Amino acid sequence: MPRTANKPLALFGGTFDPVHLGHLSVAWEAAELLDAEVRLLPAGVPPHRAPPIATAAQRVAILRAALRGQSRLVLDTRELERTGPSYTIDTLHELRAEQGQRPLVLLLGADAFAGLATWHRWRELFDAAHLGVLSRPGVSASLPEELEREVAGRRIADASALRALPAGKVVELAVTPLEISATRIRELLAAGRDPRYLLPAGLFDDPALLAPYRNPVA
Ligand code: ATP
Numbered sequence: 001m002p003r004t005a006n007k008p009l010a011l012f013g014g015t016f017d018p019v020h021l022g023h024l025s026v027a028w029e030a031a032e033l034l035d036a037e038v039r040l041l042p043a044g045v046p047p048h049r050a051p052p053i054a055t056a057a058q059r060v061a062i063l064r065a066a067l068r069g070q071s072r073l074v075l076d077t078r079e080l081e082r083t084g085p086s087y088t089i090d091t092l093h094e095l096r097a098e099q100g101q102r103p104l105v106l107l108l109g110a111d112a113f114a115g116l117a118t119w120h121r122w123r124e125l126f127d128a129a130h131l132g133v134l135s136r137p138g139v140s141a142s143l144p145e146e147l148e149r150e151v152a153g154r155r156i157a158d159a160s161a162l163r164a165l166p167a168g169k170v171v172e173l174a175v176t177p178l179e180i181s182a183t184r185i186r187e188l189l190a191a192g193r194d195p196r197y198l199l200p201a202g203l204f205d206d207p208a209l210l211a212p213y214r215n216p217v218a
Contacts, residue, residue, distance in 0.1 A: 022180035
């Protein structure tokens, strides 16, 4: 068996409209805390929210530019290649078929985790992957009752224990809190501002990358 067989594969999904340093920094820290490979999966048609401002191709171009120069965080565009809504449970089943018994870890910001019980077939997510919850400023730790009931017996304190099983545990990953959101970045860009240190520097090298947000189609 290859030496890396139990190295977890962590999946970080989102609209990434646009990807920002909050996403990249927490994904990077999660990779370190879990000693995992991390894939960023941009969502096609997000089932939970309004459609993105930028097209899928524009968001991918931004992600590619943002990820340049490192190899720990990898782009995976499979959800953009599917038609219809991007359901995480379908993505996890596809990855399970590809990865065998390798531990899979679904990374979620604390805000996304708190809303998990509204997701399509949400209870099945725990059979498909572990969950890694990333702390996020301004998000309370309390969970809706049915979600708390589901996760109560699954919590583990030591992230390295995830390696022993392919799925089923929940671990809190205490990452550096960064109060950055794509909503705020879209507002700043639409107002003609230049949020240089909230986004990867490379995004400012090509003016076309952030243009969709500077002149949003109303
Ligand atoms: P928006 O403001 O458009 O809702 P967002 O900044 O929350 O966007 P998403 O693409 O919706 O970004 O988020 C993808 C994932 O990243 C979610 O799990 C979300 O909780 C997490 N996330 C985003 N920003 C942060 C942050 N600053 N710290 C921790 N997690 C974050």
